[in-house]
Amino acid sequence: LAKTTQPISMDSYEGQEVNITCSHNNIATNDYITWYQQFPSQGPRFIIQGYKTKVTNEVASLFIPADRKSSTLSLPRVSLSDTAVYYCLVQLSGGYNKLIFGAGTRLAVHP
Amino acid sequence: NAGVTQTPKFRILKIGQSMTLQCTQDMNHNYMYWYRQDPGMGLKLIYYSVGAGITDKGEVPNGYNVSRSTTEDFPLRLELAAPSQTSVYFCASSYLAGVQETQYFGPGTRLLVL
Numbered sequence: 344l345a346k347t348t349q350p351i352s353m354d355s356y357e358g359q360e361v362n363i364t365c366s367h368n369n370i371a372t373n374d375y376i377t378w379y380q381q382f383p384s385q386g387p388r389f390i391i392q393g394y395k396t397k398v399t400n401e402v403a404s405l406f407i408p409a410d411r412k413s414s415t416l417s418l419p420r421v422s423l424s425d426t427a428v429y430y431c432l433v434q435l436s437g438g439y440n441k442l443i444f445g446a447g448t449r450l451a452v453h454p
Numbered sequence: 455n456a457g458v459t460q461t462p463k464f465r466i467l468k469i470g471q472s473m474t475l476q477c478t479q480d481m482n483h484n485y486m487y488w489y490r491q492d493p494g495m496g497l498k499l500i501y502y503s504v505g506a507g508i509t510d511k512g513e514v515p516n517g518y519n520v521s522r523s524t525t526e527d528f529p530l531r532l533e534l535a536a537p538s539q540t541s542v543y544f545c546a547s548s549y550l551a552g553v554q555e556t557q558y559f560g561p562g563t564r565l566l567v568l
């Protein structure tokens with residue numbers, strides 16, 4: 344599976360939009376991109392998943408350019424409760440996945 | 455629907471002791487996983503199962519064993535606890551929706567080996 348690279352940490356303020364970019368240069372044709380969120384002392388929680396272009400749900404948007412070598416997680420109008428670690432993963436479609444978690448991006452939202 | 459539950463929440467073990475970490479899911483998922491997470495790090499896969507009676511090693515299986523006798527339960531066994539096994543352990547389960555898989559994680563078990 345393709346290795347992912349994302350910033351170690353980011354800071355933001357309440358009400359701002361936060362964009363976290365993930366690089367996955369070696370993504371394969373059958374791979375798709377998934378983002379998980381982890382709060383302290385909790386297990387990761389699925390946020391959003393996509394293959395190409397744009398995906399939006401009630402929590403976030405995921406932008407994937409045509410070459411699919413990167414993706415951007417967009418969190419609109421963050422609040423203090425969005426302070427967490429965000430993981431970008433590449434998964435193989437059509438079967439179970441042995442997820443490879445990197446260190447993730449630590450997002451700190453300030454008042 | 456409780457999702458994925460794990461017991462205990464926290465445990466202190468002495469070196470050489472053994473214990474079983476329990477994991478149960480009530481979503482009828484076929485796939486189940488055990489991960490460990492060391493401080494400040496991402497999760498590493500220990501073992502996984504694609505169905506009852508079927509298990510396989512992940513990235514860091516040494517020192518652990520698993521079994522999967524039912525769809526719901528996937529216990530993780532530590533036979534001879536070592537300080538290197540101090541970590542937070544997460545169990546997860548998943549299903550396939552079309553071609554995409556989503557994993558659901560339990561709350562974790564914090565283990566300290568002294």
